[in-house]
Amino acid sequence: MSDYTEQAREHLAKQVEANQRRSLAEATARQRQIAAGGGERKAVAGLGKAVMEVDKRVYNEWIRKEGKEIWRDPKFRKWIGEKNPELKCR
Numbered sequence: 001m002s003d004y005t006e007q008a009r010e011h012l013a014k015q016v017e018a019n020q021r022r023s024l025a026e027a028t029a030r031q032r033q034i035a036a037g038g039g040e041r042k043a044v045a046g047l048g049k050a051v052m053e054v055d056k057r058v059y060n061e062w063i064r065k066e067g068k069e070i071w072r073d074p075k076f077r078k079w080i081g082e083k084n085p086e087l088k089c090r
Contacts, residue, residue, distance in 0.1 A: 027057040035086035052077070052087040 034053050062070050062080075070076055081088050 023057060027055050027061075030055045031058060031084075031086065050089045052081055053089055054087055 031054070034055065059071070066076075
């Protein structure tokens with residue numbers, strides 16, 4: 001019985017890892033599509049001008065890792081914009 005449980009755990013771990021890799025690949029592809037769209041955005045009344053456009057999975061992954069306030073940190077936004085220039089809007 002314990003062998004079956006170990007096999008089930010290994011199978012589940014492989015599935016989770018494969019799902020994470022697929023999700024990352026999909027988010028990367030969506031981010032490339034966003035960047036290919038030109039990144040041109042107009043200012044929105046009350047919100048101001050858009051400075052970057054981030055895929056929702058990427059956005060939520062950073063929140064999961066660092067907390068809700070990460071996107072309000074100007075140093076983080078500058079860092080991620082420099083590391084990923086395709087995020088910036090023109």
